[in-house]
Amino acid sequence: MPTYAVLGATGNFPDRKVNAYCRSNLKLLRLIPSIADSKQVKIFEGSLNDTKLVANCLRVTRAVFLAVASTPNVPGCTIAQNTARQVITACEALKQENERRPKLIVPSSASVDHSLMSDQPALLLRVLYCAFQYVYDDLKAAEHFLRSQEDLFSATLVRPGALCNDEQRGYELDLQHVQFPLSFLDLAAGMLEVADDSSGGMI
Numbered sequence: 238m239p240t241y242a243v244l245g246a247t248g249n250f251p252d253r254k255v256n257a258y259c260r261s262n263l264k265l266l267r268l269i270p271s272i273a274d275s276k277q278v279k280i281f282e283g284s285l286n287d288t289k290l291v292a293n294c295l296r297v298t299r300a301v302f303l304a305v306a307s308t309p310n311v312p313g314c315t316i317a318q319n320t321a322r323q324v325i326t327a328c329e330a331l332k333q334e335n336e337r338r339p340k341l342i343v344p345s346s347a348s349v350d351h352s353l354m355s356d357q358p359a360l361l362l363r364v365l366y367c368a369f370q371y372v373y374d375d376l377k378a379a380e381h382f383l384r385s386q387e388d389l390f391s392a393t394l395v396r397p398g399a400l401c402n403d404e405q406r407g408y409e410l411d412l413q414h415v416q417f418p419l420s421f422l423d424l425a426a427g428m429l430e431v432a433d434d435s436s437g438g439m440i
């Protein structure tokens with residue numbers, strides 16, 4: 238059974254064999270107590286800047302989901318870029334060891350490409366962008382960085398619209414248009430489908 242790595246594991250993650258990276262084991266177990274005795278989940282706790290830790294979390298996984306995020310719209314926010322760079326550094330370390338590198342699955346946002354929401358009023362899109370400008374600018378820069386690495390590493394950018402805590406209601410992978418809100422569980426299911434797709438490549 239394949240293993241998936243999740244970076245930012247105190248959000249939601251799939252019911253599969255998972256290497257879960259988090260800053261705080263205690264917080265993760267408080268949020269999801271059921272994983273304490275789970276044989277499906279292996280926890281990797283520490284700093285995202287610890288290349289060895291991140292490389293071990295990614296080792297022998299089919300895909301890694303880069304779900305580290307910071308919600309506050311802080312000027313100069315670089316969390317998505319830092320995560321992308323740290324994952325590439327860890328993948329390079331695995332390459333040096335002749336280990337297989339996982340496919341990178343990057344939950345970005347439809348707000349970085351308004352053509353995906355062309356049926357929405359332009360004013361709404363502008364207001365939304367202004368409200369989270371620094372978060373979106375960070376995501377854009379992270380996407381740009383990952384694109385620059387695409388000769389070496391396979392990454393897929395997934396761009397959902399607004400996400401919500403809801404039950405699973407079904408999803409569709411669409412390259413032209415997004416529908417929202419989408420539940421976190423549907424996003425996770427969609428990203429797993431992308432992870433399991435053998436054709437790979439950038440979306």
Ligand SMILES: NC(=O)c1ccc[n+]([C@@H]2O[C@H](COP(=O)([O-])OP(=O)(O)OC[C@H]3O[C@@H](n4cnc5c(N)ncnc54)[C@H](OP(=O)(O)O)[C@@H]3O)[C@@H](O)[C@H]2O)c1
Binds near residue numbers: 347
């Ligand atoms: N929320 C939305 O509406 C939305 C829309 C489109 C795309 N997305 C994408 O979906 C993904 C998840 O977003 P979310 O809103 O669900 O985020 P979230 O629930 O707030 O989860 C963020 C995760 O990042 C971790 N994290 C934050 N700062 C960190 C740091 N400096 N070092 C290590 N870990 C750190 C958090 O860990 P702690 O628990 O330790 O803080 C948490 O596990 C992101 O990639 C985001 O771009 C979200």
